[in-house]
Amino acid sequence: MLLDLNEDETLLKNGLEQFTEGALRPRIKPFADKHEFPTDLVKEFLALGFMGTAYDPDFGGGGLGTRGAAIVAETLARAEPGFAAIYLCNSAPMTVIARYGSDDIKRKWLEPLCRGDFIASFGVTEPSGGSDVASIKMRAVEDGDSFVLSGSKVFSTNAGTALHGVSTFVAVTDPELGAKGLSTFVVPVGTPGFTVGKAGRKIGWRIADSVELFLDNCRVPKANMVGNRGEGLKQILTTLSIGRILVGATGLGLSRKAIDLAKIYGASRKVGGIPIFQNQGLTFPLADTLTNIHAAELMIRNAACLADAERPFRLETSMAKLFATEMASEAADIALQVHGGYGAFEEFEVSGLIGEARVLRILEGTSEIQRLIIGRELSA
Template sequence: MLDHTEDEAMLVDAVERFCREQLADALPAHSREHRFPTELVRAFGELGYLGTAYDPAYGGAGLGTRGAALVAEILARTDPSFAAVFLCNSAPASLIARFGSDEQKREFLEPVCAGRMIGSFGVTEPHGGSDVANIRTKAVRDGDDWILSGAKIFSTNAGTPLHGFSTVVAVTDPDKGPKGLTSFVVPVGTRGFSVGRPAAKIGWRFADSVELYFDDVRIPDRYRIGDPGDGLKQVLSVLSIGRVLVAATGLGLARRAIDLSIAHGRDRRLFGKSILEHQGLAFPLADVLTGIHAAELMVRHSAMLVDSGRPFRNETSKTKLFASQLAVDAALKAVQVHGALGVFEDCPAASLIGEAKVLEIVEGTSEIQRMVIARELLA
């Protein structure tokens, strides 16, 4: 574990205590039932952890991406699905924090920091997948309002009892292509705005992911985020920051995989000694421990770049790619350590495979990360 500032050390201690005292015993039932843990998320938010990264002027802790990454890692070491609720709220909140008006921050970011609501991110569409620029949801100017029509998919946190708003990117000038996209914030309860029903997933089991529907949704111009045409660069920036939190979640998951492997392996004996003394299992776990050390350094470095205002897109892609692959590898090795027990659903290690695989897909698939990184070859 790398050194922390005094504020970070206090944050780590507090979040670890919350996980130990309130989450560890309660979350397995929510995971089995694919049931959003409303009261636990509310309690977590009321302690101010949802606002870890944000400006104290709006109720945040001011600890930036580095602080948020610490929270995501600690949550994932307890339950990656709870970390997913945190990181998926961070995307819409960060969009408003970085590009929104003071009025928008007062109306939406402050309640997030106070734990009164969470947000969802509306970018991906049924036909588009990773092609963020190929968006069909439209927003047409009508006097002092905009009228939104279209749909989004895979919007996590939407439709839950704490869902207060969604941020949405839409086409406002079709003739300008990617430069004709604009971001908006749409409050829950706006006429014509609705969400679909959540479906069971192999990971993020209680972090609901649904479709968003915009049926001629009328919103005032004050809910436009930034200038018209800035939507794509805003979304790409927020996605790049989100990759740090996905990587931190992968790091926490890998630590959980090691925790479970050690706990089981110490008590399991074969041929007269602990199974952790057999090189066939010990060496693969040594590789995971090495990866954990590397991922921690990468997460810390990427977060520093974001918080210092330096270029960060390529580094966050490398970090997300590495840490998400580490998470999958660690999960598979944890199941292997558990042997036949690892294939049963009630084995804690078994659920890590699905949780880890999600991390290779969200906030840009591994293939997308390689495309971003490979551009360095031609720079």
């Protein structure tokens, strides 16, 4: 499989690199150090239209599909993994609206999200649920021409920031149907009963706020239901599968960043008068990382192409996410080792990569969940 980008993808990558090199890299470190959401930088990014890369041009998108979205996530992560998190966590609610919403709901919410008028968050995981998305407890009770939602979600990234405009929530509409009784709703910020918890400090995604969301008798019109009643589980699983491609792409970009930092530092570092890259104990793990980066890129591209072709892609997505994120942790570790003792100091950018890489193995389904999905193929 050739990894050459087509003309549109090349233009996309070039535009992204202008942003990352001209704005993101020079200005992001103080925000990461303080665990602070970079509002002005995100506004600049939104104004460039990259949030709509994947989506239908009829609704303001760039039409480049999951392949294009993976390029965005990787390129951003090579500069700052937390910024890629802001992008991919905005992509999840956009994806569920784009794939399952009516034209009316797309006009109302997808178009302004593609324009970058505001950002969105995804409400799926609950305090007692974790990876078990079928055990959702948030309720949505039909009442006249509305649904009334009550419950809470955790780990909702982008919510509570100055740019947060809307969230999507998966809730139980028909409890007697079990997992088949879930539905998805769009809830705008400011809806009575919708409140946001305080952001916590994380070891990774330090600039991307993740919070708990609370809905207390929160009333929304029936028109805010995304797709058909009872399709929530299917919508979650498909959206998470696409999200896993983007998390894998984030791991790929982080791994490239780790190699970049290792090369820069190692090029001039000597121990006992000998350049450290003459030490096979360092160069062999770096060679393995470069090999794994190439393999991860192939896996991510393949999964994205399958998703865009509307072919089955859940297995390939799990493989790509598992491989790329596990590899990112290894890449961060060897890059820090190249720096020796200096790698432990926060003044050195490499020090933050361990935490940034580690969270990728949990989000959008842990490594264990991915192995479970892949392992099921053995008995299929």
